[in-house]
Amino acid sequence: MNRQLGRVAGLSKRSIFVKAFEIGEQNGLESLTATARPDPVAGPGQAVIAPRLISLNNRDLQIIRGAYGAKKPTGRVPVSEGVGDIVAVGEGVTTVKPGDRVISPHFVNWAGGDFGYHAFGFDVGVTNDGWLAEKVVLPATALIRVPEAISDESAAALPSAGLTAWNALVEVGKVKAGDLVLCLGTGGVAIYALKIAKANGARVAITSSSDEKLGLARQLGADITINYKTHPEWAAELMAQTGNSGADIVVETGGQGTLGQSIAAAAVNGRIVIIGVTAGQGMSVPGYGTIIGKNLTLKGIANGSREMLLKLVRAVEANNIEAIVNKTFPFDEAPAAYAYFAAAEHVGKVMISLR
Numbered sequence: 001m002n003r004q005l006g007r008v009a010g011l012s013k014r015s016i017f018v019k020a021f022e023i024g025e026q027n028g029l030e031s032l033t034a035t036a037r038p039d040p041v042a043g044p045g046q047a048v049i050a051p052r053l054i055s056l057n058n059r060d061l062q063i064i065r066g067a068y069g070a071k072k073p074t075g076r077v078p079v080s081e082g083v084g085d086i087v088a089v090g091e092g093v094t095t096v097k098p099g100d101r102v103i104s105p106h107f108v109n110w111a112g113g114d115f116g117y118h119a120f121g122f123d124v125g126v127t128n129d130g131w132l133a134e135k136v137v138l139p140a141t142a143l144i145r146v147p148e149a150i151s152d153e154s155a156a157a158l159p160s161a162g163l164t165a166w167n168a169l170v171e172v173g174k175v176k177a178g179d180l181v182l183c184l185g186t187g188g189v190a191i192y193a194l195k196i197a198k199a200n201g202a203r204v205a206i207t208s209s210s211d212e213k214l215g216l217a218r219q220l221g222a223d224i225t226i227n228y229k230t231h232p233e234w235a236a237e238l239m240a241q242t243g244n245s246g247a248d249i250v251v252e253t254g255g256q257g258t259l260g261q262s263i264a265a266a267a268v269n270g271r272i273v274i275i276g277v278t279a280g281q282g283m284s285v286p287g288y289g290t291i292i293g294k295n296l297t298l299k300g301i302a303n304g305s306r307e308m309l310l311k312l313v314r315a316v317e318a319n320n321i322e323a324i325v326n327k328t329f330p331f332d333e334a335p336a337a338y339a340y341f342a343a344a345e346h347v348g349k350v351m352i353s354l355r
Helices: 002-009 058-064 118-123 152-156 158-172 187-197 209-218 234-241 254-264 290-295 306-319 330-344
Strands: 017-022 033-038 046-055 081-089 101-103 137-139 182-183 203-208 224-227 247-252 266-276 297-300 324-331 349-353
Touching: 002 349, 017 330, 046 101, 046 152, 058 330, 081 152, 081 158, 101 152, 152 158, 152 247, 152 349, 158 247, 158 306, 182 187, 182 254, 187 203, 187 247, 187 306, 203 209, 203 234, 209 224, 224 234, 234 254, 247 254, 254 266, 254 290, 324 330, 330 349
Parallel strands: 182 203, 182 247, 203 224, 247 266, 266 297, 324 349
Antiparallel strands: 017 033, 046 081, 046 137, 046 349, 081 101
């Protein structure tokens, strides 16, 4: 790895090669491999983007561990969200131009409307190369210009973490003032959900195993914080703190291992939006009778569409919503960024910079 980085580090921005990372054999963090690739050229309908800032998500870890579906080609460039500047456009491109600062949803084929399997046909960082390179090629029609009022840090976290939180709360949860939103943990989706919920006048409850993280969550506006190590039956604790009312919307990022308590913590007519697949694989669905008794809605979501991302960008600009960035690593230290992210000691986002 060090020899590879040494060879790549000497390449200049004007070289015919650009630096990138590949996912390799996908047998753990050590699989992430530095490499050099030919300087990309924009084909018809495409744009070449020079990333400024790249944002890590849980699925980026799952991919290099070989735990995100079938293994991908070893030469795949990972990471599904970031922000960058267009440096070139191909034939027929009129919607964006060189110099534009842009983001893109990672489901490129899902422009709008209802979700369909077609979304998985072009998934940035999974079926197609992602953002962890000095230059990225994407379809121009997927790109969204970022308003000047939105910082790089906030923009970089919008296409995956921010959009997932938006879909969960606004599109599915129909959040409104006075609702109680329950977020599990303090990762990127949970913290963005907290921000979106507060912008809509909702209250927020959040769980964590760390009192320090919960303290930071309170500073960000959380109304109820519960340490699930101190309170292993955290659903019962939430019910106690809400007078047995529970949460109107649960942003379920834990997976099957936490779903039973999420059902127990939900209010009557509550909406549980299932995002995470990280814990309790293979378990049966708990609380079946409670789902019926409370008239709950359980809905799984997969990120969101470009149309939703446009709405989110407008909301972020109008409400001055800022991403919470825990730590930023230089591009050549991407493996260290992955390792730091995997340790799960952060609140908010871990990012990689090319600025």
